[in-house]
Amino acid sequence: MKALIIYTSQTGFTKRYAEWIGKRLQADILDVRDAKKKKKDYYDSYDAIIYGGWVMAGKVSQSKWFLGKAPAWNGKKLAVYVVGASPVEGPDVEECMKNLLNDEQRGYIRAFYCQGGLDYDKMNKPSKMAMKMLISILNKKKDPTEKDKAMVEMISHSYDISDEKYIEPIVEYVTD
Numbered sequence: 316m317k318a319l320i321i322y323t324s325q326t327g328f329t330k331r332y333a334e335w336i337g338k339r340l341q342a343d344i345l346d347v348r349d350a351k352k353k354k355k356d357y358y359d360s361y362d363a364i365i366y367g368g369w370v371m372a373g374k375v376s377q378s379k380w381f382l383g384k385a386p387a388w389n390g391k392k393l394a395v396y397v398v399g400a401s402p403v404e405g406p407d408v409e410e411c412m413k414n415l416l417n418d419e420q421r422g423y424i425r426a427f428y429c430q431g432g433l434d435y436d437k438m439n440k441p442s443k444m445a446m447k448m449l450i451s452i453l454n455k456k457k458d459p460t461e462k463d464k465a466m467v468e469m470i471s472h473s474y475d476i477s478d479e480k481y482i483e484p485i486v487e488y489v490t491d
């Protein structure tokens with residue numbers, strides 16, 4: 316079984332998952348920027364293609380690129396792993412995963428969520444500003460809920476809730 320992992324990552328969490336999965340599956344790993352430069356037949360030799368993207372305001376970065384390619388790869392094992400700063404049990408995770416694939420895509424692509432974190436040291440300026448804005452909006456709320464308060468507390472600094480255990484269902488699905 317020859318697998319390829321294509322990922323996009325700003326601060327390193329999604330890349331780390333690509334490396335964890337890559338090690339387990341002895342898979343090749345490509346940044347999506349390099350994947351975009353490959354010719355169509357480059358992908359022919361792979362039995363499985365896994366795409367990893369991070370969540371930005373509920374949407375999975377560059378998933379459109381992968382989902383656009385996916386119909387041509389039907390017949391291969393296809394998976395998407397999504398990396399976000401929200402804990403896996405968060406309601407926004409459910410919503411994000413629900414919106415990622417349509418019914419047809421669900422027929423041949425499996426999606427998985429992996430906890431990431433926040434790394435302000437590696438974040439670019441626009442991202443830092445967006446996070447600042449979110450914190451300011453939450454702080455300005457007249458009647459913040461406990462959830463809002465916990466969110467501000469959580470996203471006001473860097474944290475890492477990633478764990479290699481989140482790759483297990485992905486590995487199982489791809490090797491099954």
Ligand SMILES: Cc1cc2nc3c(=O)[nH]c(=O)nc-3n(C[C@H](O)[C@H](O)[C@H](O)COP(=O)(O)O)c2cc1C
Pocket residue numbers: 323324325326327328329330369370371372373374398399400401407430431432433434438441442443445446
């Ligand atoms: C502008 C912005 C918006 C984000 N929106 C979400 C979000 O809606 N849900 C979430 O769980 N994480 C969100 N995050 C957090 C990232 O998904 C998280 O930091 C992820 O681990 C980044 O992956 P990377 O290190 O591979 O870039 C957001 C981060 C930024 C910078």
